[in-house]
Amino acid sequence: MATVSIKEVAHRARVSVGTVSNVLNGRATVAAATRRRVLDAIAELGYVRNDSARQLRAGRSRTVAMVALDLANPFFTDVMRGAEIAAEHGGVNVMVFNSGEDPRRERRHLDLLSQQRVLGVLITPVDETHDAHLDGLVERGIPVVLVDRGSSSFHRCSVAVDDVLGGRLAGDHLRGQGHHRIAFAGGPFSLRQVADRHAGLTAALGDGPPPRLVTTSNLSVAAGRNAGREIADLPADARPTAVFCANDLIALGVLQEMTTRGVRVPHDVAIVGYDDIEFAAAAAVPLSSVRQPREQLGRAAAQLLLEEVNEPDTHQHRHVVFRPELVVRRSSSPSTRTTT
Amino acid sequence: MATVSIKEVAHRARVSVGTVSNVLNGRATVAAATRRRVLDAIAELGYVRNDSARQLRAGRSRTVAMVALDLANPFFTDVMRGAEIAAEHGGVNVMVFNSGEDPRRERRHLDLLSQQRVLGVLITPVDETHDAHLDGLVERGIPVVLVDRGSSSFHRCSVAVDDVLGGRLAGDHLRGQGHHRIAFAGGPFSLRQVADRHAGLTAALGDGPPPRLVTTSNLSVAAGRNAGREIADLPADARPTAVFCANDLIALGVLQEMTTRGVRVPHDVAIVGYDDIEFAAAAAVPLSSVRQPREQLGRAAAQLLLEEVNEPDTHQHRHVVFRPELVVRRSSSPSTRTTT
DNA sequence: CGCCCGAAATGAAACGTGTCAACCCACATC
DNA sequence: GATGTGGGTTGACACGTTTCATTTCGGGCG
Numbered sequence A, B: 001m002a003t004v005s006i007k008e009v010a011h012r013a014r015v016s017v018g019t020v021s022n023v024l025n026g027r028a029t030v031a032a033a034t035r036r037r038v039l040d041a042i043a044e045l046g047y048v049r050n051d052s053a054r055q056l057r058a059g060r061s062r063t064v065a066m067v068a069l070d071l072a073n074p075f076f077t078d079v080m081r082g083a084e085i086a087a088e089h090g091g092v093n094v095m096v097f098n099s100g101e102d103p104r105r106e107r108r109h110l111d112l113l114s115q116q117r118v119l120g121v122l123i124t125p126v127d128e129t130h131d132a133h134l135d136g137l138v139e140r141g142i143p144v145v146l147v148d149r150g151s152s153s154f155h156r157c158s159v160a161v162d163d164v165l166g167g168r169l170a171g172d173h174l175r176g177q178g179h180h181r182i183a184f185a186g187g188p189f190s191l192r193q194v195a196d197r198h199a200g201l202t203a204a205l206g207d208g209p210p211p212r213l214v215t216t217s218n219l220s221v222a223a224g225r226n227a228g229r230e231i232a233d234l235p236a237d238a239r240p241t242a243v244f245c246a247n248d249l250i251a252l253g254v255l256q257e258m259t260t261r262g263v264r265v266p267h268d269v270a271i272v273g274y275d276d277i278e279f280a281a282a283a284a285v286p287l288s289s290v291r292q293p294r295e296q297l298g299r300a301a302a303q304l305l306l307e308e309v310n311e312p313d314t315h316q317h318r319h320v321v322f323r324p325e326l327v328v329r330r331s332s333s334p335s336t337r338t339t340t
Numbered sequence C: 001c002g003c004c005c006g007a008a009a010t011g012a013a014a015c016g017t018g019t020c021a022a023c024c025c026a027c028a029t030c
Numbered sequence D: 001g002a003t004g005t006g007g008g009t010t011g012a013c014a015c016g017t018t019t020c021a022t023t024t025c026g027g028g029c030g
Helices: A006-013 A017-024 A032-045 A051-058 A074-089 A103-115 A132-139 A163-176 A192-205 A221-232 A248-260 A294-310 B006-013 B017-024 B032-045 B051-058 B074-089 B103-115 B132-139 B163-176 B192-205 B221-232 B248-260 B294-310
Strands: A063-068 A093-098 A120-123 A144-147 A157-161 A182-186 A212-215 A242-245 A270-275 A288-291 A319-322 A325-327 B063-068 B093-098 B120-123 B144-147 B157-161 B182-186 B212-215 B242-245 B270-275 B288-291 B319-322 B325-327
Touching: A006 A017, A006 A032, A017 A032, A051 B051, A063 A074, A063 A103, A063 A294, A074 A093, A074 A294, A074 B093, A093 A103, A093 B074, A093 B103, A103 A132, A103 B093, A120 A132, A120 A294, A132 A144, A144 A294, A157 A163, A157 A294, A163 A182, A163 A192, A163 A242, A163 A270, A163 A288, A163 A325, A182 A192, A182 A221, A182 A248, A212 A221, A221 A242, A221 A248, A242 A248, A248 A270, A294 A319, B006 B017, B006 B032, B017 B032, B063 B074, B063 B103, B063 B294, B074 B093, B074 B294, B093 B103, B103 B132, B120 B132, B120 B294, B132 B144, B144 B294, B157 B163, B157 B294, B163 B182, B163 B192, B163 B242, B163 B270, B163 B288, B163 B325, B182 B192, B182 B221, B182 B248, B212 B221, B221 B242, B221 B248, B242 B248, B248 B270, B294 B319
Parallel strands: A063 A093, A063 A120, A120 A144, A144 A157, A157 A319, A182 A212, A182 A242, A242 A270, A270 A288, B063 B093, B063 B120, B120 B144, B144 B157, B157 B319, B182 B212, B182 B242, B242 B270, B270 B288
Antiparallel strands: A093 B093, A288 A325, B288 B325
C-alpha cells in the first residue's frame, strides 16, 4: 500500500537523495560503505524504482513496442520471439500489442504508444497503403520498422520475405514432379503477399497453362475448406493435380476436405503450403511448405530498430528482404518419408 | 524532434496551463470559446500528452499487463483475446508479455511491471508453487489474477477450468463408445492440468481396468508423435482401442503417427484431445476434444481484475471455475460427419 | 600552519502533468 | 453603492527521478 520513494530510502540510509540515485545508477563516485548502507535500506524498505518518474526525467522510455497483425496466427508469434531475442540482447524490453486486423484497435494502440514516448515500434500494419499514423510517429521522433511488409516509404526501415521467389520455388517444384494442371488457392488479392505468391507461381509455369484460380475471402482454415470443396467437386479430368496455397492455414483446410472426400493426397492431388508453421509438419499428411525465416525476420526487424535508436544521426533506412526456402514433405512427393 | 508540452499549448492559446489541463480532461468549467482556442492550438502544434508525467502525477497507470506462459500455443492467444475484449470494455489498455516458460524472463517482466506501477496483472505463472514474486506485487498494491491455475492462495483471484470434470467427460464418452482398453497420453504430471485430467479419466473408468499411462516430457506435437509411436508399436491385442490426450498438440502428434503407421483412426484407435484449439477441427481426421471456454476464461479474468481495481476496499477474492464441454468429432466416433 | 586537491556527498532545479484554493469580474440583489 | 453569487480562469505546488554545480572534508605538500 504505502509506496516508498527514493526520499525515504535516503533518510533511512542517512544520505541525500542524490547519493541514492548514484547508487542506483552505478556511478563510481560513491564509497563502498555508503553504497552498502543504501542497498540495505532499499532491501529493508522494499523500494521499487518509479519508472514514470525516470521516463519523465529522461524524456524517453527504455521499451519498444511490437504491434502484431494477428497473434492467433502462429506466424506472428514466431516473429515476435525473434524480435524479443534481439531486443533482449540490446538491453531493451518488448511489449506486445495485438491489433487483430482491426484498424481502430491499431489506431488506439499507436496513440497510446506515442503518449508513452516508446523507444520505437515494430509493426505489421493492418492497411499497408494508408499509414499516416506511422508518419506521425516518425515525425515525433519515434522510429518505426515495418515487419513483413515491403515498404513503399523511405521514411523507415522494413523487413520482408521475397514472396515472388517463394511462389516460384513452389511452382518449379511442382513442375519438377510432373504436374501441369496446377491451381492457386488463396485471397484476397489485395494482400501483397497473396498477389506476389501467385505471381511467382505464374512465372514458374512459364509458357505452360496459367494456374487455375481458387479465390478465398481470407486466409483461414475455414476458407481453405471451401476452396478444397470447390476443387474436389471438379470432374477428375479437369481437376488440377496440384494446389499451391497462399498460406498453411488454407492448405490445411484444402487437405482436410480432400481427405474427407476420398481424394488422395498426394496421389490424386499434391499440395504445397506457405509459411511452414509447426502444424504443417504435424498434419496427417505432412505438408510441403515454403518456409519463411520467421524468427530471423523478427530479429532483423529489432536490430534495425535498435540501430536507428542508437545512432539516429548516421542511420540510413534499409529494406531487408529474405529468401524463402522450400520444405518438401509427403503432401507433394509420394516417395518422401516423414522428416519432421 | 521538438517535443511540445502543455505549456506551449497554453502560451499559444493565451490561457494558463491549468485551463489546458481542464480541456484535456473534459471538465465542465471551461467556456466554449476558450475550449475552441485550446483545441486549435493543440492541433496546430501537434501536441501529444506525456503519459509518464500523467502517471507520475496520478501515481498509477491506466494499463494492465498480461503475462502469458506460451504465446506459441493457440490456447493462450485465445485467452488473451477474451481478456482484451473485457479490458477494452472497462476502458483500460492491455499489454502482453510472453514468458515462454522461462522463469527468468517471467521474473524480468514482473520486475518491469512493478516499476511501471501497472494497474494489475493477469498471469499464468511458469511455476505454480513458487510465487513469491506475485506476493511481492500484491504487497505493493498491484492486484494479480491467476489464469488457468487453481489458486492455493487467498491473496488473489483466479480463473480456471475443472480439469477433473474434463477428464471424466472424455472417459464417459469413450466408455459409451464401447472402449475398455483406454490409454492416457501426456505429461509431465507435475502440471496440475495433466494430473487432473488423468484423474478424471481414471474416475470415469470406475472399477474397470485403469488407463495405461504413456508419459510425455512436455505438451508439444513432437512429444505426441513419440507417444503415438509407442502406442502403435504395441501388439494389436494389447494395444488400447482409445487414447485420451492431455492436450490437442499431443493428440495431433498421436494422430499423425497412427496414420503414418497404418493404424486407422477411429476404426483401430479412437482419439480424444483437450483444449479444442482451431487446428483440432482442421486435422485430417477431425479431432474430438474437450473444449475449454478460452475466451470466456480471459474475459472473466479481466473482469475480476477490473473489479478489484475499481473497488479495492469491498473486493472479495474469488476463484471462478468453468465447466469444460466435450466436442465429438470423427476421431472418436465413426458415424459422426464433420461438423466444423 | 596554511594551502590546495580530489574524493565523496549534497541540494536544488527540471521534466510535464493534475489539483485545488484563490482570484477575477460581470451581474443580480438589497 | 455595498454585498453576494457563481462561472471562468489562474498559478503554485506536488509527484519521484536524474543531473550537475557546489560544498564538505580529510589529508598530503610546501
